[in-house]
Amino acid sequence: MALTSTERPNALLRGGPQDISAQPEYRYVEESTEKLKVFQGNYYDHYEPTAENEVREGRAHRVYVWTGRTYVAE
Template identity: 45%
Template sequence: MSASAPNVILRGGPMQPADQSCTRYVDDIESTLKLLVGNAYEHFQPTGQVVEHQGRSLRVFEWIRRTYVAE
């Protein structure tokens, strides 16, 4: 799998509609993922679930919290 190919699917969070998911490539699928979105970080935790998405097996990461960037 190339570094640009998605290996996880992100679910949940206050900004995401329930019927949409976001796919990404992450280096470490066992650690919590922290994404900068505007002035906040969205944190996603890996689950034991794997789903098929567009012909790929992707690890599911669930949203767990938001923290804000210190000014």
């Protein structure tokens, strides 16, 4: 699932290693029921949707939890 930044955020990415978990990240995703793969330079962080929603600025955001990291092969 690709992530874009041209739409208003509708998802909250939560959890992961210390380098990414310090600050929750809000993003827009096209379909909020699929797993996400976020490219971060030389690796991907993987997230799965939960049944939880969090309201921010009057809008519901589907909560995704971090499930792992995979590195790009050279």
